[in-house]
Amino acid sequence: MTFPFPLPRVLRLRHRLPHADTPTRPYADRPNARRSVRAAFAAFTAFSLAIQLAQAATSEDPLTMLRRGTDEVLAIAYSGQSPASLPDRLRPLLQKDFAFDLVTRQAIGPGWRQFTPSERQQVTDLFTRLLLRIYSARVVGTQRPNINYGKPVTLAPDRCEISTQVTIPNTDKPYSVVYRAIKLPEGWRIYDVLIEGVSFVANYRAQFDEVVQRGGAPAVIQALKAKLAQPINPNS
């Protein structure tokens, strides 16, 4: 069939699609262009997903963070695997919810300002390892504890504390564990734990004060290394 007059160029389908019977993929003639479009789309998806995840993490309120973190830790601690590797298995979970660098800085106190960047890094690494070992030794017991969470109480505009009551079945009275959390750009992070009113950070701060005054960062590093050389026995 022929038209009495030539069709405008845009309507000449045969002209635009030389093989109209076989469907043609878009950009078939320009494979590079297709690849870059796909890459752009993937990048956009990943980007928006990352933003959503970041927002979810940041907007997670302290109580939700604490409940989720505690459940994750207890699931691993009471999974029946060997307690020897527990610090390594708990490390990724705890590093997500604890501000270990802030915990270390507080434990050292104002003397931290005199530490060089590499000393700071080394002290943080060693102290984090010590904390993970202590935490792992204490979190494991014969029976999984039951935890009652209180409401967050404001300490400062960006800090709060959450009281919990920990009950281990068939033992004496429940004991009190208070978590203190701070809002950092990446979300709420725990920066101190108080067991029966005894602040973990303040307790180490009291011990480190004298070490820092006596020998500065080298003495702190030496003391931490000596402590890490000794085993910490799990609860019996």
Add this chain to the structure above:
Amino acid sequence: MNYLIPGLLLLFSCVFGYADQRNQPNLKVTKSSPQTLAATTTSTSADELTNAPAEKVNDPFERINRSTFRLNDSLTIHVAKPVARTYEHLVPHKVRTAVSNFFYNLDFPVRFANDVLQGRIKRSGQEVSMFIINTTAGIAGFIRVSDHVPTLVDVPPEDFGLTLARWGFSPGPYMVVPVLGPSTIRDSVGLGGDFALNPLNWYQLGVFAHNYIPTWANYTLGGARVISGLPGGVRTYEQMKETAIDPYIAVRNAYLSHRAAQLQK
């Protein structure tokens, strides 16, 4: 509380009190909803936490205290620990819990008297309810039936050291008492006060003319009380010691802050 017999005081190696609110600014808190918390973000708070000056500790006798601490440490390891291990080995866990419950119930008069001396009417009522429930339904206090009553689950125990603190006495210097463990001047006086407030000691103190409890029973009770407190005390002390950079300071800080926290309740 359990200080009646010296051995129990090893328990104190780990826990018990103090009270200097000036050193605990963080304990003053205001309530608000978590939503308002999430609204603001500053990094200054983290710096504030780091640069806070160290807490001043009233410990002029540190040298003597440290040597007493060493003495108590070897007593804990060479005397208290073997006794505690043997007790744990011989007596099943549930029976040990029951024995601890019994002695806690037996100390009711001391806690009640201190509640009254502090003018805490509600808490003294709670103590009375606990005592009646646990002595009857809990069979002489061996079972803490009161834990199933929501209002009686968490009744902070009062002692004469806390009473003195609420009357306005300052804690005074920190001291490590031989055998008994960490204390302050005020809490040491408090131990004496608690001894005097316990009717079981009133014959010795001359309040009662007649000895209602045979002397052998009193000593057996005292020994059992000490032993029942040992396993928990030794474990807490060992846990503190093995995680500490300086065990003396760790125990001192733990005692003083625990005492401060008790005072806040």
